[in-house]
Amino acid sequence: MLKMIRKLKDKATVIRRHIIKMVHSAGSGHPGGSLSCTDILVVLYFHVMKHDPQKKDRERDRFILSKGHAAPALYATLAECGYFPISKLETLRKNGGYLQGHPDSSIPGVEVSSGSLGQGLSVANGIALAARLDENPSRVFVLLGDGECDEGQVWEAAMLSAHYKLDNLVAIVDRNGLQIDGQTEQIMCLEPFSKKWESFGWHVIEIDGNNIEEIIKAFNETENIIGKPTVIIAHTFKGKGVSFMEGKCAFHGKAPTDEEMIRALEELK
Amino acid sequence: MxxxxxxxxxxxxxxxxxxxxxxxxxxxxxxxxxxxxxxxxxxxxxxxxxxxxxxxxxxxxxxxxxxxxxxxxxxxxxxxxxxxxxxxxxxxxxxxxxxxxxxxxxxxxxxxxxxxxxxxxxxxxxxxxxxxxxxxxxxxxxxxxxxxxxxxxxxxxxxxxMNRISTPAINTDDYNFEFGKAVEIREGEDLTIIATGTMVSEAVKASEKLKKEDIKARVLNVHTIKPIDKNSILKSAKETGHIITVEEHSIYGGLGSAVAGIIVENYPVPMKIMGVNDRFGESGDYNYLINKFGLNDVEIVKNAKELYGDRK
The missing domain is CATH 3.40.50.970 (Thiamin diphosphate (ThDP)-binding fold, Pyr/PP domains)
Structure with a gap:
């Protein structure tokens, strides 16, 4: 177990390094929200999900990045899994590049295009309903941002997941507390956030979303929840892993400078 | 059915x-x-x-x-x-x-x-x-x-x-639908009325009225507005020289715009776009609204005569 956790932590560091280099090279992008959800993606793709980069198995588990601006984290994770060569990461946001600024379903491993906020949970619901109809054991995981939960559609979808008792679906909210214009509680108050989900009929798990052990434990718990969907509210730090980015709104949608990249990579070892 | x-x-x-x-x-x-x-x-x-x-x-x-x-x-x-x-x-x-x-x-x-x-x-x-x-x-x-x-x-x-109300039957059970292909439902060589949905039956009525005035109006039913049947539209423009489009939709961005794009780029002929003239709807009987908005056979005939008659 300890060895496995060590491996996952190392993988998270590798992916964080990719994120810094990709966004720096692109000259734009969203490092803050990519770094905050990296540990969640690592646990999902390298520990929890049944998936095979070599074949699109019908019974694979599905992941949807509803907070599509964290595309660098998703791409780096997919590349580390082997969905496409790591060398492709440097094409992010480039002219004619392989990797679009936001997730695009033309990219291997990306189940659905995203980027316009508030829509992923609805899509995840549809996939979960289809799986149920087909008696397909695959599970659906969808990652939302907390600022994204300002969107009304999230709550339309949250009602549906509970109404149809979608226990083959797990939502994770990257609760980093910041959105582009500032703190979520100042821009549009979300609290009492977990009570909102509970009142919508969800099983709620709250964790430190940058702690690999806690993330694993939370996903283990989701397997035993029957008859209702589960949401993991993952308290994270925006910019996690890079001291001068942590908790900083400024790095929501800003690329690091040359010097900032060097400092960031120094820290990520 | x-x-x-x-x-x-x-x-x-x-x-x-x-x-x-x-x-x-x-x-x-x-x-x-x-x-x-x-x-x-x-x-x-x-x-x-x-x-x-x-x-x-x-x-x-x-x-x-x-x-x-x-x-x-x-x-x-x-x-x-x-x-x-x-x-x-x-x-x-x-x-x-x-x-x-x-x-x-x-x-x-x-x-x-x-x-x-x-x-x-x-x-x-x-x-x-x-x-x-x-x-x-x-x-x-x-x-x-x-x-x-x-x-x-x-x-x-x-x-x-889809429509709320029943509309007059145009086709019979043996009708062969082809995706993307306009259907010529009335022959004619003087002008072509290109219609869609509810307006096709109005176009047919207009064509019959025009026949009495010795204007032979072809009628095309465009069931597939995208991808539109460019060949049939161009063929009609070349063969009849005048085009009227009619739709129960804004005059902007609908069938008329699609047809105009094809005509203007390839074979310009006099054309009239009939539809709802940049306004919202209102409550009332369906027939009252259709007539109020000028979406009927009478208006099609009037436009046809203006378009064709002036150039006779």
């Missing part, structure tokens, strides 16, 4: 019939299943029907997910309220080229008494501009049936425009 049914009833019945045969059809609605007639499918296949409540954005997202999961998803509500989810349609359904078939019921002015908030005169424009999206507008119940069957098997997203 009883051809006196409305196109929405015909779509509902066809989905019900196809549901037996094709197990991957799923149907969704946003609390209007009685009105859109998706209830006909729901009654037979409750497990494959999903009512999302009054939540159009979620309607589209859920339909998209079902399509990603391997289903062919028909999603219905009033045409007007589908447009509320235009961005979801654009960014997921159209962008990812998913098998989501949008059923826009109560389109045009056919939801007459509910008034401007419920009438939809902009849907063709909003759907035609989306890459990957096909736009279909059945003229009668028989064509609606054939369109739905075709859409069950054709890959990719589409918008199917």
């Amino acid at each position: 009883d051809n006196l049914l409305s196109t929405r009833e015909a779509c509902g019945l066809t989905l019900q019939n196809m549901g037996h045969k094709e197990k991957d059809i799923v149907v969704l609605d946003a609390d209007l299943s009685g009105s859109t007639q998706t209830k006909k499918f729901a009654d037979k296949f409750p497990n494959r029907f999903f009512n999302v409540g009054c939540a159009e954005q979620n309607l589209i997202g859920t339909a998209a997910g079902l399509a990603i999961g391997g289903k062919t998803a028909f999603a219905g509500t009033f045409a007007m309220f589908l447009m509320r989810a235009w961005e979801q349609i654009r960014n997921t359904v159209a962008h990812d080229n998913l098998n989501v078939k949008l059923l826009g019921s109560h389109s045009g002015l056919t939801n007459s008494k509910d008034g401007g908030s419920h009438q939809c005169l902009e849907d063709i424009a909003l759907m035609c501009c989306l890459p990957n999206m096909s736009v279909l507008n059945p003229v009668d119940a028989i064509e609606a049936e054939k369109i739905v069957i075709n859409e069950v098997y054709r890959k990719g997203p589409s918008y199917i425009r």
Whole structure:
């Protein structure tokens, strides 16, 4: 177990390094929200999900990045899994590049295009309903941002997941507390956030979303929840892993400078 | 198919019939299943029907997910309220080229008494501009049936425009529907009336009136507005030299705009675009509204004579 956790932590560091280099090279992008959800993606793709980069198995588990601006984290994770060569990461946001600024379903491993906020949970619901109809054991995981939960559609979808008792679906909210214009509680108050989900009929798990052990434990718990969907509210730090980015709104949608990249990579070892 | 049914009833019945045969059809609605007639499918296949409540954005997202999961998803509500989810349609359904078939019921002015908030005169424009999206507008119940069957098997997203009211039968049971192909339903060499949906029967009436005045007006039924039948339109422009388009939709961005684009780029001829002239609808009887907005055979005849007569 300890060895496995060590491996996952190392993988998270590798992916964080990719994120810094990709966004720096692109000259734009969203490092803050990519770094905050990296540990969640690592646990999902390298520990929890049944998936095979070599074949699109019908019974694979599905992941949807509803907070599509964290595309660098998703791409780096997919590349580390082997969905496409790591060398492709440097094409992010480039002219004619392989990797679009936001997730695009033309990219291997990306189940659905995203980027316009508030829509992923609805899509995840549809996939979960289809799986149920087909008696397909695959599970659906969808990652939302907390600022994204300002969107009304999230709550339309949250009602549906509970109404149809979608226990083959797990939502994770990257609760980093910041959105582009500032703190979520100042821009549009979300609290009492977990009570909102509970009142919508969800099983709620709250964790430190940058702690690999806690993330694993939370996903283990989701397997035993029957008859209702589960949401993991993952308290994270925006910019996690890079001291001068942590908790900083400024790095929501800003690329690091040359010097900032060097400092960031120094820290990520 | 009883051809006196409305196109929405015909779509509902066809989905019900196809549901037996094709197990991957799923149907969704946003609390209007009685009105859109998706209830006909729901009654037979409750497990494959999903009512999302009054939540159009979620309607589209859920339909998209079902399509990603391997289903062919028909999603219905009033045409007007589908447009509320235009961005979801654009960014997921159209962008990812998913098998989501949008059923826009109560389109045009056919939801007459509910008034401007419920009438939809902009849907063709909003759907035609989306890459990957096909736009279909059945003229009668028989064509609606054939369109739905075709859409069950054709890959990719589409918008199917449906009416609240029954419209006159144009086709018979032996009608052979071809996706993307306009149908010449009246011959003529002096001018061509290119119509879609409810306006086809008005065009036929106008053609008959014009015949008495010795103007031979061809009538084309354009059931597929996108991809539009460029060849038939150009052929008509070349052979008849005058084009009138008529649709129960805004004069901007609909059939008229599509036809004008083809004519102007390839073979300019005098043309008149008939539709709703940049205004919203209002409450009233359907016939009252159609006449008030100048969408009838009399107005088509008037425009035809102006267009053709001046150049005789």
